[in-house]
Amino acid sequence: MQQKTRGIVINYLRYRETSLLINIYTAEYGIASYIENGVRSAKAKHKMALFQPLTMLDLEVYHKPGKGLHRISEAKCYFPYQQIPFDIVKSSIALFLSEILGKVLKEEEGNVTLFNYLEEAFQHLDRSESPVENFHIQFLWELSAYLGFGSSNSSEFFKQMSPWITAEKIGDLSPILDQLIHSGFGVAVSMTKQQRRDLLSLMLHYYQLHLETIGEIRSWQVLQEVMAS
Structure with missing residues (x-):
């Protein structure tokens, strides 16, 4: 039986x-894998553009619990990005965060609260006319709470991170992190490029401490180079 759900393409x-295996974070089923046959052929029902990372889709799917691969009946983008594909900073942040999400989203059950957070965050990233160079740090801080290991404040965070940082650097970064976590997306928080890299x-490291699946983040280097330019 066909089911309707919203979804955000992860990778x-x-x-x-001519086929794709697509991981989509759905409002109804959590993370789910879909096979799309013939998508890379000229007569494809759904074009590859629909399945680029972080694309937001209205879906009709054949979803059977316990089955590894599911099928998509209908897919339509309900929020076409206007800036992310064309802005090098925003597209680099999106690539980085989609890689992170591919490693941390494992639950195969719906979490509408988390889905709504992801949806609102990426819509903000696309629409924002304010600087977004701190967006990914704020995003990861808030995401950790949804994943069950968020710190309640910067002191708790730096206590866990103390093996990887000197007391001097904690004194330098703590007030900056306090500003970030108490500011909404788009609120300017002043810091140097080195401070941003350190945070x-x-x-x-914080994610790696709590999640064994995180591993190496390949797009981190690309993001660092873009942010340094």
Whole structure:
């Protein structure tokens, strides 16, 4: 039986000559994998553009609990990005965060609260006319709470991170992190490029401390280079 759900594409893998295996975070079923046959052929029902990372989709799917792969009957983008594909900073942040999400979203059950957070965050990233260079740090801080290991404040965070940072650096970064976590997306928080790199590095260590699946983040280097330019 067909079911309707909203979904956010996390990533995809090419499969055989014309097919894709697509991981989508759905409002109804959590993370789910779909096979889309013939998508890379000229007569494809759904074009590959629909399955780029972080695309937001209205879906009609054949979803059977306990089955590894599901099928998509209908897919339509309900929030076409206007800036992310064309802005190098925003697209680099999106690539980085989609890689993170591919490693941390494992629950195969619906979590509408988390889905709504992801949806609102990425819509803000696309629409924002304010600087977004701190967006990914704020995003990861808030996401950790949804994943069940968020710190309640910066002191608790730096206590866990103390093996990887000196007391001097904690004194330098703590007030900046306090500003970030008490500011909404788009609120300017002043810091140097080095401070931003240090905070992001610590945030990734924090995720690695709590999640064995996080591993290496390949797009981190690309993001660092873009942010340094």
